[in-house]
Amino acid sequence: DTEVTQTPKHLVMGMTNKKSLKCEQHMGHRAMYWYKQKAKKPPELMFVYSYEKLSINESVPSRFSPECPNSSLLNLHLHALQPEDSALYLCASSPLGRGGRTDTQYFGPGTRLTVL
Amino acid sequence: AQTVTQSQPEMSVQEAETVTLSCTYDTSESDYYLFWYKQPPSRQMILVIRQEAYKQQNATENRFSVNFQKAAKSFSLKISDSQLGDAAMYFCAYTSDNDMRFGAGTRLTVKP
Numbered sequence: 020d021t022e023v024t025q026t027p028k029h030l031v032m033g034m035t036n037k038k039s040l041k042c043e044q045h046m047g048h049r050a051m052y053w054y055k056q057k058a059k060k061p062p063e064l065m066f067v068y069s070y071e072k073l074s075i076n077e078s079v080p081s082r083f084s085p086e087c088p089n090s091s092l093l094n095l096h097l098h099a100l101q102p103e104d105s106a107l108y109l110c111a112s113s114p115l116g117r118g119g120r121t122d123t124q125y126f127g128p129g130t131r132l133t134v135l
Numbered sequence: 136a137q138t139v140t141q142s143q144p145e146m147s148v149q150e151a152e153t154v155t156l157s158c159t160y161d162t163s164e165s166d167y168y169l170f171w172y173k174q175p176p177s178r179q180m181i182l183v184i185r186q187e188a189y190k191q192q193n194a195t196e197n198r199f200s201v202n203f204q205k206a207a208k209s210f211s212l213k214i215s216d217s218q219l220g221d222a223a224m225y226f227c228a229y230t231s232d233n234d235m236r237f238g239a240g241t242r243l244t245v246k247p
Contacts, residue, residue: 050233061226061237062180069233107178121230122168126180 022046025110025127032100033135040095040130042110050121051093053085054109056129062109068093069115100134107131137162139229141238148217149246155202156212156241158227165189167231169203171212174240175223183225186210219245 023044032038042051050069054062066085067074073085082104084096093110107129116122139160148154160169171183186194186203193201198215214221222245227238 052235059224059240059242061240064234067233074233109180111180116168117166120166120168121233121235123170123182123185124230124235125182126172128177128179131178 023110023112023125023127025108025130027130028128029131029133031133031135032097034100034102036100037096037098039097040108040110040132042093042095042112042127043091044112044125045091046112046114046125047090048112048125049090049115050113051087052111052113052124053083053093053095054111055104056107056109066095069121070119097132100132102134105132105134137164137229137231137234137236139227139236139238141227141241143241144239145242145244147244147246148214148221150217150219152217153213153215154217154243156214156225156227156243158210158212158238160208160210160227160229160236162208162229162231164231167229169201169210170228170230170235171199171201171210172226172228172237173221173223174226175220180226184212214243217245219247221245 053065056062068087086094109129110127111124113124167188169186202211224240
């Protein structure tokens with residue numbers, strides 16, 4: 020089973036709202052990721068949770084906040100977003116290969132976020 | 136810094152024909168992984184094929200195969216007997232350590 024699930028599929032929120040995106044995998048993978056993808060562009064890495072340690076892309080604004088309650092779950096908390104944050108948010112998980120390297124990433128179906 | 140370049144923004148192929156998508160990358164690492172992912176309009180990123188850099192043999196998965204040239208840092212994808220369902224955006228990706236780098240993507244159209 021190579022399934023990564025994401026909820027919700029679609030989310031519309033105002034700039035003053037607080038919402039959360041959820042990602043879950045049951046493949047025993049040791050690394051999980053959040054990506055932001057704009058239309059016709061490749062995914063951009065936001066956060067990595069690997070070996071129980073969080074790595075942050077420094078260009079990601081603080082209005083995005085990841086949380087890893089356990090090794091199967093990765094949440095993304097959203098607060099005071101801007102219209103330019105509207106995008107597809109993809110979650111992925113991967114086993115770790117030789118030397119702890121990221122191996123194949125398995126992606127969820129994504130959450131389409133619209134910020135009004 | 137590692138970069139991945141896909142020089143073909145769009146490609147088109149006739150159904151049942153063969154098409155090759157190009158990808159080059161830049162790295163100083165000797166051990167890494169390379170991938171091709173497909174993203175149809177339904178938006179989920181699907182793994183097409185995976186190559187380990189230390190393996191000389193080119194990876195194949197049914198109608199999909201790669202031409203991996205490590206010295207030239209080239210990793211092209213060949214799709215044989217193209218089908219309508221192959222129409223999608225294709226991303227070449229490189230990973231070493233904790234980071235996956237994607238190319239800009241190639242949009243493939245399949246004509247009936």
